[in-house]
Amino acid sequence: MAARLTAVAHDLADAARIETLKLFRSPDLRPDNKAAAGFDPVTAADRASERAMREILARQRPEDAILGEEFGATPGQSGLTWVLDPIDGTRAFMAGAPSWGVLIGLGDADGPIYGIIDQPHLEERFEGGLGIARMIGRHGTVPLATRRGVSLTEATLMTTYPEVGDGTEHAAFRRVADRARLVRYGLDCYAYALLAAGHVDLVIEAGLQAYDVAAPIAVVRAAGGVVSDWRGGPAHGGGRIIAAGSAELHAAALELLNAA
Structure with missing residues (x-):
């Protein structure tokens, strides 16, 4: 079960990489403002990224619920929910800074059980939960471990x-x-x-x-x-x-x- 879920998550991250990189650092990027007051940007890349992930979930995990930033909540019956942020850090994305990421979370009634933080431009994928704690990058795979003993x-x-x-x-x-x-x-x-x-x-x-x-x-x-x-x-x-x-x-x- 865990292996099937993580495989789906990687499919989502792969699809989101394709869609986000089409417009990252592109002169064709034309952000919209979602806010009635102030500035809350969204781009075509945000929408295309989430749409691509939702299409995969509709095929591979139709029984699961979805909560996404751009297209809201979709109910499910399995007790699992995919929580999607297609571009976390849209302002950084607009500025050409590679500090944004694609967020893919999976949770049950008690909260998150698994997640991916993917940075497409740097080709860094941080993965944790369901017995996994690793970063997959250009130079291979390394374990994740927080720093201890720091005051x-x-x-x-x-x-x-x-x-x-x-x-x-x-x-x-x-x-x-x-x-x-x-x-x-x-x-x-x-x-x-x-x-x-x-x-x-x-x-x-x-x-x-x-x-x-x-x-x-x-x-x-x-x-x-x-x-x-x-x-x-x-x-x-x-x-x-x-x-x-x-x-x-x-x-x-x-x-x-x-x-x-």
């Missing part, structure tokens, strides 16, 4: 946006950031991949959706990391997310996030 004052912390949510959320983030050795911004889902690979120690974000986090949760946990919301509870519904390379580092950062 907060030694940690590398990442988040996507410097403002990190509203004023209260930003203040909470700064309490952690002010203690960390290094803080970097802007990598979207690729930050979770680097955490799973042992290069980053903490990722803290706010305002996320379920399709932003399902795959990263599975990959980070498979690599030995800890992921929760800012209260220490389940994170797969989105919202405020903290991912850490170890339970000790997670606890130290969580205490600061919740310090009034």
Whole structure:
């Protein structure tokens, strides 16, 4: 069963690579704005990527549910749900920066059980869950393992946006950031991949959706990391997310996030 599911996931990632790379760094890229106020970009590549993945699932896993960023929810009967973000980091995609990714999560009633973070341009595929924790890349396959024994004052912390949510959320983030050795911004889902690979120690974000986090949760946990919301509870519904390379580092950062 697990082998069949992971084979389908790789088929999805392969199809999404084809569709996204058609427009990455292309002069034909023409983003649309989904937001009534502000800027929430979507491109033809986002839509084509998700459409291609849904077509595969319709053929190979018609009994499973789907939740996707661009085309919403499709019910299923198996108890399994595929959670798809066809391009996580559309702003990076627009800018030609290879820090976006395709997110493919698989979950049951209790949350994510398997995930892929795929970076098509770099040909890096981070996979975790169902007994797997590995990165498949140009130079072969390497195991994923988070970095252990790192204190907060030694940690590398990442988040996507410097403002990190509203004023209260930003203040909470700064309490952690002010203690960390290094803080970097802007990598979207690729930050979770680097955490799973042992290069980053903490990722803290706010305002996320379920399709932003399902795959990263599975990959980070498979690599030995800890992921929760800012209260220490389940994170797969989105919202405020903290991912850490170890339970000790997670606890130290969580205490600061919740310090009034």
